[in-house]
Amino acid sequence: MSDLTLPGMPTAQLEHDPARDEVVQAFNKADPDGKRAAAVFRATFDQLYDGQHTGRFRWDQLFKTEKTHYGTLLEINLRREFDDVIDDSVEDHALDYSICGYDVDCKFSQGMGLWMLPPECFGQLLLVAWADDAKGTWCLGVVRATDANRRSSANRDGKTQLSLPGRQQIAWLHYGASLPPNVLLSLDALTLQKVLAPRSGQARVTELLRLVTERRIGRNTIATLAKQDDYMARLRDNGNGARTTLREAGYLIPGGDYEAHRAVARKLGAEVPDPGEVISLRVVPAEADAPWTVELDGRQWRLAHAGEPAIEPAPKLPDVRKRQ
Amino acid sequence: MSDLTLPGMPTAQLEHDPARDEVVQAFNKADPDGKRAAAVFRATFDQLYDGQHTGRFRWDQLFKTEKTHYGTLLEINLRREFDDVIDDSVEDHALDYSICGYDVDCKFSQGMGLWMLPPECFGQLLLVAWADDAKGTWCLGVVRATDANRRSSANRDGKTQLSLPGRQQIAWLHYGASLPPNVLLSLDALTLQKVLAPRSGQARVTELLRLVTERRIGRNTIATLAKQDDYMARLRDNGNGARTTLREAGYLIPGGDYEAHRAVARKLGAEVPDPGEVISLRVVPAEADAPWTVELDGRQWRLAHAGEPAIEPAPKLPDVRKRQ
Numbered sequence: 001m002s003d004l005t006l007p008g009m010p011t012a013q014l015e016h017d018p019a020r021d022e023v024v025q026a027f028n029k030a031d032p033d034g035k036r037a038a039a040v041f042r043a044t045f046d047q048l049y050d051g052q053h054t055g056r057f058r059w060d061q062l063f064k065t066e067k068t069h070y071g072t073l074l075e076i077n078l079r080r081e082f083d084d085v086i087d088d089s090v091e092d093h094a095l096d097y098s099i100c101g102y103d104v105d106c107k108f109s110q111g112m113g114l115w116m117l118p119p120e121c122f123g124q125l126l127l128v129a130w131a132d133d134a135k136g137t138w139c140l141g142v143v144r145a146t147d148a149n150r151r152s153s154a155n156r157d158g159k160t161q162l163s164l165p166g167r168q169q170i171a172w173l174h175y176g177a178s179l180p181p182n183v184l185l186s187l188d189a190l191t192l193q194k195v196l197a198p199r200s201g202q203a204r205v206t207e208l209l210r211l212v213t214e215r216r217i218g219r220n221t222i223a224t225l226a227k228q229d230d231y232m233a234r235l236r237d238n239g240n241g242a243r244t245t246l247r248e249a250g251y252l253i254p255g256g257d258y259e260a261h262r263a264v265a266r267k268l269g270a271e272v273p274d275p276g277e278v279i280s281l282r283v284v285p286a287e288a289d290a291p292w293t294v295e296l297d298g299r300q301w302r303l304a305h306a307g308e309p310a311i312e313p314a315p316k317l318p319d320v321r322k323r324q
Numbered sequence: 325m326s327d328l329t330l331p332g333m334p335t336a337q338l339e340h341d342p343a344r345d346e347v348v349q350a351f352n353k354a355d356p357d358g359k360r361a362a363a364v365f366r367a368t369f370d371q372l373y374d375g376q377h378t379g380r381f382r383w384d385q386l387f388k389t390e391k392t393h394y395g396t397l398l399e400i401n402l403r404r405e406f407d408d409v410i411d412d413s414v415e416d417h418a419l420d421y422s423i424c425g426y427d428v429d430c431k432f433s434q435g436m437g438l439w440m441l442p443p444e445c446f447g448q449l450l451l452v453a454w455a456d457d458a459k460g461t462w463c464l465g466v467v468r469a470t471d472a473n474r475r476s477s478a479n480r481d482g483k484t485q486l487s488l489p490g491r492q493q494i495a496w497l498h499y500g501a502s503l504p505p506n507v508l509l510s511l512d513a514l515t516l517q518k519v520l521a522p523r524s525g526q527a528r529v530t531e532l533l534r535l536v537t538e539r540r541i542g543r544n545t546i547a548t549l550a551k552q553d554d555y556m557a558r559l560r561d562n563g564n565g566a567r568t569t570l571r572e573a574g575y576l577i578p579g580g581d582y583e584a585h586r587a588v589a590r591k592l593g594a595e596v597p598d599p600g601e602v603i604s605l606r607v608v609p610a611e612a613d614a615p616w617t618v619e620l621d622g623r624q625w626r627l628a629h630a631g632e633p634a635i636e637p638a639p640k641l642p643d644v645r646k647r648q
Contacts (some may be wrong), residue, residue, distance in 0.1 A: 050404070064412035065403045065420050065430075079389045080374070096389050106389075119480070156443070157481050161475045197629035 012168040020125055024145075024171045028246040030085045032172040034140075040081045041131045041138045042180040043075040044074045052231060055196075057184040059133055071108030074129060078106060094120040097127070104142075113167050114138070119158045119313050121145050128162075128170060136179045141170035145199025183212060183221045201226035205234040206242040209253055214303070216256075219276040235278060235318070250310025252281045252301070258320035261305045268303050283314050336505025344449055346424045347466050353411045359462075360500040362430045364401045365455045365462045365502040371397055375548025376555060379520075381508040383457055395432030395469060402430060417555070418444040421451070425645040428466075436463070438489050443482045452486075452494060460503045460510075464493035506535060507545045525550035529558040530566040533577055533604040543600040551571050551631075559602060561641070573622070574607045582644035589620040592627050607638050 048066045049056040059067065063068075076094055079086050087098040095103040105114040108129045115128050122145050123217055131138035143149060149166030162170075184192065195208045204225040208217065223231040236252065236323035237243035243253050256273030266271045267280055269292035273279045286293040286302035293300040296315035304310060338344075355361055372381040372390045383391065399420055403410050411422040419427040431439040439452050446469050455462035467473060473490030479621035484495075494628040508516065519532045532541065545635040559577065561567035567577050580583030580597030589603055590598045593616035597603045601639045610617040617624040620639035628634060 018553075063400070063403045064415075065399050068420075069396045069400055072393045075389050076372075076387070076393060079387045080378075091388075094503075187632075 011313040014169060014171055014211075017018065017144055018099070019102045020144055021141050023102060024103060024126060024173060026085045026100055027082070027140075027142075027173050027199050030036060030082060030131075034177050036081055037078070037140055038138065038177060038180055040074065040077045040129065041129075043132070044070060044077050045133045045179075045182070046220045047073055047077070049220075052227060053230075055183060055227050056225055056227050057224050067110070070110070071106075071129070073106050074131075075106040078127075079128075095124055098126075099127075108151050109229075114161060116159045117150060117161060119143050121285075122147075122150065132288075133179065133185060134183055136181065138177050138179055139172065139175050141172040141175070142158065143167075172216075175220055180218065181216065183208075183215065183217050184224065195225065201228050201231070202234050202240060202242075205231075206245050207280075209235075209242050209246055209251065210249070213280045213282055214270055216271050216277045216279050222278070224297065243317070247314045247316075248279070248311070250282050250284065250304065250314050252296075252314045252317065253278055253291075254281070254317060258318075260318040264296070264317065265293050267300070270290055270303065282308075282310060284308060284311060331475070331562070331640045338493060338495055339563050341468055343424070343426045344468055344495055345467050346389065347426060347428060347449060347451075348437050348497060350409045350424055351406070351464075351466075351497050352404060355497075355559065357570065360405055360503050361498065362504055363401070363454050364405045366392060367508075368398045369457045370544045371401075373544075375544060376553075378452055379548055379551050381482065381506060381545075381548050388559070391434070394455075395430075395433070395453070398455075402451075402453075413472070419448060423451075424448075426578050438485060438605040440483045441469050441474060441485060446471075446474065455503065457506055457509060459507065462501050463499050464501075464548065465496040465499070467491075467494040482514065497609060504542065506577075507532075507539065507541050507584060508548065511536065514639050519549065521616060523611070525552050525566060526558050526588060529555075530569050531600075533559075533566050533570055534573070535574075537606055538594055539600045540595050540597050540603050541542075544562075546602070567641070570604070571638045571640075573609065574628065574636070574637045576620075576641065577602050578605070582642075584644050585644040588641060592616055592625070594627065596613050608632060608634075608635060615643055 040165050046275045048062055048070060051057055056062070057128070057246070079097065085099060089095050089098040089103050093103050095105040097106060102125055104127050105121040106127045106129070107117070109115045114132045115126070117126070122301050124145055126145055128143055129140050143162065143166065149162055149169050151160045151163045154160040162306045174211070187195065190213050194205060194211060198207055207224055208225055220233060222234060226234045233241070235242050246253065252264065254264045254273065256262055256275045256277040262272050265281065268281060268283070270281055271279060281300040282304040284304045286300040287316045290300070290302050299315065299317060328489060332359045368538055372386055372394060375381055381387070385580040403421065409423060413419050413427050417427050419429040421428045426449055428451050429445040430451045430453070431441070433439045436454045439450065441450070442599050448469055450467050450469055452463070452467055453457060453462070453464050467486065467490065473486055473493050473638045475484045478484045511519065515535050519528060522528050522531055532545070532549055542558060546558060548556045559563070559579065570577065576588065578588045578597065580586060580599045580601040586596050587606065591607060592607070593603055597605060605623040606628040608628045610624040614624070614626050617626045620641070623639065625639060
């Protein structure tokens, strides 16, 4: 069983259950570092926030019915993402998924460990999930709802929960793993206020990139601030796009969709944006022997230190063709 | 009660229930023609199909877990769209919504009339919904789950359904109303095969606009065929965009986002596309006295008759600035 333990995983002797181990290994093989699952948790929060249309980015901004159904959306989105692992269960079977030929029910709870188990999943395998956007954390594991793993009490519907021993019998795929960042959620109140203050989407996007530097910013964050269809155009280097406006103040804003942009971030020693992300970097001309420089417009540039003033406009980013 | 009857509504004497009537009137006032509700049903199907990423456009292409949860998404999407009518129910109340101060549960069933009613909604108001994309139809009504309106049998969870008299006690907001069209679903098999055959998204979009004329086509249909982020660019009048390619064959493709384009469709006597939609029109130079003509590029044009060959390229559409 030692090959199924993971960093941060609560240690307990898991009972013998080859079916559970098969399911665990199928997920581990398909998503060894949990990046795919993490993206599903992130996308499910973002789907509920619907920031592009509503400007929302926090759990407490959701309608009650949206909060109630995070688990349903997660179940749908895991099914879509893990089409290589999860099959539909047989038509007249009551559980959500079939994995490695075993019926599996997908359960989410806003409270860690508080999954509600209906009678039809008793004795069956459960894919148990938990995530908290404010904490930036998620967990995903597999456990069998055996008699010993369930509490003996039940509510009127016959639903119960995992018992304490049952919770210790969860084979965790990932425990306390990190969600892709929700940048707006992580801002201090003053910065957030400044970012949200402008009346135009363009100005809000520009303000974010002015105030939040050296951090990867996802397309959903841009959409939430822009609140319009063509939100990625707010970054553009023309007219009043953010790249043009902020260049004057010494900002370089490489995007993760372009390898040439990613190389700029890498050479400057900054975090490298993934596809769909950007990063805002304040740069100044570099001394001849400075480490972490990049050549642009025929000169060397480095990241500005905290508080160091921009003495001239930032250079242009390399011309790019979009990666397909 | 006569002011609550609607075309196509099954007629029955509704029992006295002022709360139900208040809820009905709140919806009727907010959405007298049902356009808002129809758009929610359409968007919920499209959200599940996720055509931009999957190319799907039919119910039978969905995963089991997606089919199961149409009702959940509808509940979320109705709450979002009708924020002016629906409030969150009080935190510890079990039902989905509060409307005019009354607790209301939102129920969807794939089978007309087969809503599953859990004990917590007994005696309460229900917003009952049904939709079928293949039939292009939806229904929405309000009914109270009184003892007489429920079947006396229940399943193991204590859930039951409306009785036959209960179904006749539904105050229909809309009955047998039309869904906004799912164009791909409505094509004959041969046309559909031709539209889906090309390997590039651009070619599929162009083929649709070549084969499906004089019908409004929504942005979701374009996204489903293009299967890419920047799908609306596939319509563009430059490079190998559809407007450029099809102009040579006499096609004019006005878009509903632009009043000048809408005017072209209107003057030609075609259906007028709504924002987010386009319509593909074959045109030929018009005789001097022809009705339904539009002046473009300094000449008069009319719709081509069925089978009439295009004798020259279509004119350019008016220059436009996007409506905000």
